[in-house]
Amino acid sequence: MKIVYQGTFLKSGLRALGHDVFDIRLREDAGINEQVMAVCPEPDLVLLELWGDFKLPFDLHRCAWRLAAWCIDSTLNEFWLEGLLDIFDDVFVDQKPSAVSLASKQTTPLWLPLCADEADFREPGRAKEHDISFVGRITEHRKKRANLLGVLGQRFKINLVQDVSVARMQDVFARSKIVLNENFFPGLTLRIFQGLASGGLVFTEAGLPGVDDFFIDGRHLVCYNPHSVFSRLDSILENYDLNREIAFEGQRECRLFHTSRHRAEWLIEHVGSIPAKGKRSSAEQTDFFAFLAARSLYLLSCRYGGSYARSVGMLVELARGNGEAAIMAAGLLGVIFARTGRLKSGLDNLERHAKHGLNISPFLNIALIHLRQEKADDARQTLERGLAAHPETARLFAETFQARSAPPGDRPGMLFFMAGIYFVLGRLFCPGFLRQGPDPMPDTAFDLACLAWRECRDPAILDFMLNCLKPFRLEPELLPELVAAIREGAATDAQILRTAELAAAYYDRELAHTISSALAVGKR
Numbered sequence: 001m002k003i004v005y006q007g008t009f010l011k012s013g014l015r016a017l018g019h020d021v022f023d024i025r026l027r028e029d030a031g032i033n034e035q036v037m038a039v040c041p042e043p044d045l046v047l048l049e050l051w052g053d054f055k056l057p058f059d060l061h062r063c064a065w066r067l068a069a070w071c072i073d074s075t076l077n078e079f080w081l082e083g084l085l086d087i088f089d090d091v092f093v094d095q096k097p098s099a100v101s102l103a104s105k106q107t108t109p110l111w112l113p114l115c116a117d118e119a120d121f122r123e124p125g126r127a128k129e130h131d132i133s134f135v136g137r138i139t140e141h142r143k144k145r146a147n148l149l150g151v152l153g154q155r156f157k158i159n160l161v162q163d164v165s166v167a168r169m170q171d172v173f174a175r176s177k178i179v180l181n182e183n184f185f186p187g188l189t190l191r192i193f194q195g196l197a198s199g200g201l202v203f204t205e206a207g208l209p210g211v212d213d214f215f216i217d218g219r220h221l222v223c224y225n226p227h228s229v230f231s232r233l234d235s236i237l238e239n240y241d242l243n244r245e246i247a248f249e250g251q252r253e254c255r256l257f258h259t260s261r262h263r264a265e266w267l268i269e270h271v272g273s274i275p276a277k278g279k280r281s282s283a284e285q286t287d288f289f290a291f292l293a294a295r296s297l298y299l300l301s302c303r304y305g306g307s308y309a310r311s312v313g314m315l316v317e318l319a320r321g322n323g324e325a326a327i328m329a330a331g332l333l334g335v336i337f338a339r340t341g342r343l344k345s346g347l348d349n350l351e352r353h354a355k356h357g358l359n360i361s362p363f364l365n366i367a368l369i370h371l372r373q374e375k376a377d378d379a380r381q382t383l384e385r386g387l388a389a390h391p392e393t394a395r396l397f398a399e400t401f402q403a404r405s406a407p408p409g410d411r412p413g414m415l416f417f418m419a420g421i422y423f424v425l426g427r428l429f430c431p432g433f434l435r436q437g438p439d440p441m442p443d444t445a446f447d448l449a450c451l452a453w454r455e456c457r458d459p460a461i462l463d464f465m466l467n468c469l470k471p472f473r474l475e476p477e478l479l480p481e482l483v484a485a486i487r488e489g490a491a492t493d494a495q496i497l498r499t500a501e502l503a504a505a506y507y508d509r510e511l512a513h514t515i516s517s518a519l520a521v522g523k524r
Contacts, residue, residue, distance in 0.1 A: 007049030013260030061289030076432030173198030412456035
């Protein structure tokens with residue numbers, strides 16, 4: 001096959017299988033077909049790895065060839081991939097949970113885990129210079145990582161390495177008895193495969209989705225949790241000659257089943273087994289795909305910085321029409337205008353969206369604008385109007401939150417009320433959407449609840465925020481707010497106990513001990 005490929009992980013595997021691979025680095029300032037033809041006039045497949053600050057051509061939906069996406073770090077990128085993936089004929093995700101959360105009526109993502117490259121493998125049995133090595137970034141945003149390295153460093157000598165090439169990292173791993181793995185989101189991450197390939201013994205967190213599908217604890221790698229981390233490290237280092245067989249077996253398993261070639265073979269077999277979706281060519285469908293692209297451009301700008309100009313230009317053009325895409329474009333323009341302080345234009349566009357009754361979100365955004373203008377009555381009336389226009393959402397809300405059946409009149413109460421609506425709609429939280437400060441136009445239950453919590457220290461809001469994070473196993477990220485609530489006397493006994501448990505889960509043993517001791521004293 002002739003494959004136009006933007007990416008890294010499958011390149012060596014595709015070439016090893018005999019395919020012609022044409023590298024491409026997409027730009028935003030040119031059309032997709034123009035860019036593809038510049039590297040290969042007649043490809044059989046255009047394959048794009050989507051992650052990070054992806055450069056999105058304005059007309060990706062017009063791609064003339066079979067178009068496949070492999071979403072890397074998919075858990076962190078779902079917030080901008082959602083919807084956009086409907087443009088592709090084939091969609092693969094590197095994290096197992098994303099195969100469910102990114103599914104839609106048009107798209108069924110397939111789980112394709114990451115892999116090791118042939119260049120990652122090192123000769124087994126290399127002399128070990130380090131007991132434990134960790135390679136990765138250490139920042140203020142990675143609290144769990146900093147805590148884990150801190151507590152381990154009190155008892156073990158940890159070799160910490162940052163900002164090195166992959167080749168250098170593999171050499172470090174190969175000269176280490178233990179390769180420590182920790183990650184922000186739970187999943188089968190690249191460092192696991194690279195650690196296995198190096199010949200070091202991979203020491204990773206237990207219960208990560210996808211790991212148990214391929215690897216056995218104690219046979220291919222070793223898993224730990226906050227309660228077992230010290231005992232398992234002690235056991236490995238005290239009996240390393242016995243435990244090094246785990247490293248050999250893990251490397252062998254990785255070489256047999258988890259290389260770039262294995263993943264490329266699986267992907268090509270899938271692509272060859274089913275027909276492409278086929279491009280939807282009607283004007284309405286083309287406009288809908290253009291809206292999805294504009295939405296992703298906007299979200300990427302929110303996450304990584306930069307101008308909204310390209311997204312706004314596309315949306316303005318779409319909003320001139322009369323179809324569903326035009327209405328959705330007007331709604332998103334309303335959000336963008338409101339986010340940038342153009343509240344009148346924001347309201348006008350959102351009212352157009354609300355008028356057509358596609359969903360309840362424009363009513364929530366209109367209410368947010370009214371609250372920013374300190375028009376609490378207008379906000380409450382807008383919420384009532386939205387619930388009346390969407391009785392199914394109102395029913396779900398009433399069944400889930402019986403005590404909050406009608407919008408309250410106060411600002412934090414309304415913010416919390418809107419958070420509940422997003423909750424029943426399934427928009428709980430976006431793990432990858434790092435916000436440095438309060439979002440003026442939030443669109444998840446967690447972010448709206450955060451706004452409500454800043455204005456009203458109600459324990460019910462705190463419980464709600466924890467419930468939003470629970471499905472993502474990121475409840476400990478709320479530790480700063482929980483600790484502040486305890487200090488202010490705003491936390492319940494159950495929340496204080498939960499804070500101690502979450503502190504232990506994030507390896508903050510000092511905080512967990514302090515809270516547990518205080519609870520014990522209080523009971524006496």
